[in-house]
Amino acid sequence: MEPVKRVRVVDSVSEKLVRAISEGRFDAGAKLPPEHDLAETLQVSRNALREAVRQLETMGIVTVKHGDGTYVNRVTGNSLVTRALQFFTLGGTTLIDLVEAREAIEVTAAMLAAERAGDEEVEALLRLVGDMDDLITSPGEYVEKDFAFHVMVVEASRNQVLIELFSTIQDILMVQLRKIMELYGVTRESYGYHRKIASAIADKDSEAAGSAMRDHFTKVAKPYVAKIVNDPHLNSGGEGPT
Secondary structure (H helix, E strand, O other), X not given: OOOOOOOEHHHHHHHHHHHHHHOOOOOOOXXXXXXXXXXXXXXXXXXXXXXXXXXXXXXXXEEEEOOOEEEEOOOOOOOHHHHHHHHHXXXXXXXXXXXXXXXXXXXXXXXXXXXXXXXXXXHHHHHHHHHHHHOOOOHHHHHHHHHHHHHHHHHHOOOHHHHHHHHOOHHHHHHHHHHHHHHHOOHHHHHHHHHHHHHHHHOOOHHHHHHHHHHHHHHHHHHHHHHHHHOOOOOOOOOOEO
């Protein structure tokens, strides 16, 4: 038998809501039941439900209209709903494995991008870094640029195997990035490493690009994913693991 996974209450509630949406129990554009009724149905505190809804709003799955209610966004079954389900059903070890796999792919990709990126790709990376600087206090928008940055670095490597490997995990990566940015506010810490990576690629300094990408994983990505995995009380509404 498989061991029972320790899952944060908020993550468990989020997964149940996403699954209900994916199964068509709440159609696109539909309004979710009132908070009190939904919390009673799920048998969780209203605080835990509120945090779960906020998590799904950060992921782009629902929209909260204050004073009105929470509405399901028009997303296809192949987009954020699927990504979120994949994310919430991953065990803690698998999440750490995912970050390690990303590091293996992206450090090499950054080094190759420094050697192979064209002028347009370099300019695009620098523009993304500039946009990220402007969005440091807006994690919901920042994460879109962050994601685009990583995709572009891998594509600029011109290595088709790395590109294919990265494509198999990038959907879950997007959900992971959204969750990390919202829960921990790491935009300021993350920004500096992205700037170093882009500058090294622009300078065609392969060693510096790889080093900056490795530092990004060692000092930002890995520690924050570890916090998600190891601390079930983080943002859990005080209810601990389930």
